[in-house]
Amino acid sequence: MKSSEGSILVIDDEREITELITLFLEREDFTVYTSDNGTDALRIAESLVPDLIVLDVNLGRMDGIEVCRDLRKGACADVPILFLSCKSEDRDIIRGLSEGGDDYITKPFSPSQLVARIQAHIRRRRTRERTSTEEQVVSLNFPGLEIDFRGLEVRMEGEPIALSAKxxxxLSVLARQPNRVFPLEELYRRVWQSDSMGDTRTLMVHISNLRKKLEIDPARPRWVQTVRGFGYRFCPANNCEEQSTLSN
Incomplete structure (x- = not known):
């Protein structure tokens, strides 16, 4: 008998959706738990602490954004959350990811694409957990900024900065190779462990959220900078400026 590939909590008030997701995930040997409301979902999540949570934005009395916010306060603070919704507007994506979501997929969706996205998140989390205690570089120190890989902490001028897992x-991927410009595709692949770019807005929203926490002026970033038309880079020097194009 095969062992479980991991446990997934699916929170959606549409029975057809939860049954479809459950069917495809169980085919890949995942253990699936379901809930059709936020209150029960929070109780289940706190008790089981699943490997990943699929969360519908449009629940009943307690919507998915509120559920996500409460999940991040408890035992599931670091559990990947993948939002699922019929909403596709930028403001809805930004709101969901800003409240602690790791990824976003819109209805109607391909079940195989959803499963692949879930597998990528779980693979990435397990790789991070496995290597965190083996990491040769314990920390990186820059003027005013410290990244502690062992403790999974970031400090600005000695004060801790609360970052989400993503x-x-x-920040870790960028800071390990200062001044190197990472194309969007490569950065997405390294962090989300997927060969598919999926929705580039997911990456850009997380970069925007990261800048809001690190930068004095997010509109003129000093640490995480854009090379327009190509990607992002981490700049450890005070005299770095954003580039509009790559230099030959």
Missing amino acids: EFEL
């Missing part, structure tokens, strides 16, 4: 991973 924000920490993005």
Whole structure:
């Protein structure tokens, strides 16, 4: 008998959706738990602490954004959350990811695409957990900024900065190779462990959220900078300026 690939909590008030997701996930040997409301979902999540949570934005009395906010306060603070919704407007995506979501997929969706996205998140989380205690570089120190890989903490001028798991991973990838410009595709692949770019807005929203926490002026970033038309880079020097194009 195969062992479970992990546990997934699916929170959606549409029975057809939860049954479809459950069917496809169980085919890949995941253990699936379901809930059709926020109150029960929070109780289940706190008790089981699943490997990943699929969360519908449009629940009943307690919407998915509120559920996500409460999940991040408890035992599921670091559990990947993938939002699922019929909403596709930028403001809805930004709101969901800003409240602690790791990824976003809109209805109607391909079940196989959803499963692939879930597998990528779980693979990435397990890789991070497995290597965190083996990491040769314990920390990186820049003027005013310290990244502690062992403690998974970031400090600005000695004060801790609360980053989400994805924000920490993005900063870690960029800061390990200062001044190197990462194309969007490569940065997405490294952090989300997926060969598909999916929705580029997911990456850009996380970068925006990261800047809001690190930068004095997010509109003129000093640490995480854009090379327009190409990607992002981490700049450790005070005299770095954003570039509009790559230099030959």
